[in-house]
Amino acid sequence: MAQRLRPVGPEFVETAPVRLVFTRDLAATPGAVHRALAEDLAGWPEWFSAVSSARPTEGGREVRLRGGTRFEETILAAKAPELYAYRVDVTNTPGARAWVEEWRLAPAGTGTRVRMTFALDGTAAFRLVCRLIRPGVDRAFRNAVTALDRRLR
Numbered sequence: 001m002a003q004r005l006r007p008v009g010p011e012f013v014e015t016a017p018v019r020l021v022f023t024r025d026l027a028a029t030p031g032a033v034h035r036a037l038a039e040d041l042a043g044w045p046e047w048f049s050a051v052s053s054a055r056p057t058e059g060g061r062e063v064r065l066r067g068g069t070r071f072e073e074t075i076l077a078a079k080a081p082e083l084y085a086y087r088v089d090v091t092n093t094p095g096a097r098a099w100v101e102e103w104r105l106a107p108a109g110t111g112t113r114v115r116m117t118f119a120l121d122g123t124a125a126f127r128l129v130c131r132l133i134r135p136g137v138d139r140a141f142r143n144a145v146t147a148l149d150r151r152l153r
Contacts, residue, residue, distance in 0.1 A: 002070065002090050006098040006121070010076045010085055013102045016119035018130045022141040023115045028152035030081035030105040030112045036148055037084040037103055038075075047147040050140050061086065069093055081105055095126030114145050 013019070026033060036043060041061060044054040053064045060074040072090040077083050088099035098121040106113045118137070120130050 002092045003096070004090050005088055005096055007089065008087060008098045008100060008119075010100070010102070012087075012098060012100045013085070013117050013119045016098070016100070016121055018118075018120040018127050020118040020120070020130065020134055020137055021115065022117075022138050023113060024142055024145045025108045025111055025113050026145060026149040026152075027111045028149050029110075030107055032152045033105050033112045033114060033148070034081040034084060036152060038078045038080070043151075047151050048140075048144040049147070050144070060089070076100065077102075093126075095123035095129075096120070097122045097126075116141055116145075 036047070041054045041056050044051045044063075050065050051063060052066045055062050057072070060072065063071045063073065065071075070090075070092050071088050073086040073088050075084075075086050077085040082105050083103070084105075085100060085102040088096070088101075091099070098119075100117075100119040102117045102119070104115040104117070106115075118130075120127070122130075
């Protein structure tokens, strides 16, 4: 059953009770990575295997993951080429109360350093599960940005 989450702003990335931060360097330029994140929403399932569909909505996105998880999101920031962030407004993820995902892009040599932050709050059980699944989320992130880098070359 879908539930509406607490509306939080971009500052939640720094203050969330649970923060999962992942970093990876890519050969692609920050501009190319930002365009793939912010402008080619339909392309996400081609490089992020957890995503089954993604489509723009008025002021945001609707994303579905394999396995049935759904998100209705609001774009908080799309500042090319260094930042793309969105807030989850509605999800069927049990126990979630607030959720922001932020992609920070910085030059790294001739490529890009990608730092992805999941900022989360929810019930005690939700927060515990988020911490426990960190290794799996890290693997999914690494696989996704590696596939994105191959796609952008």
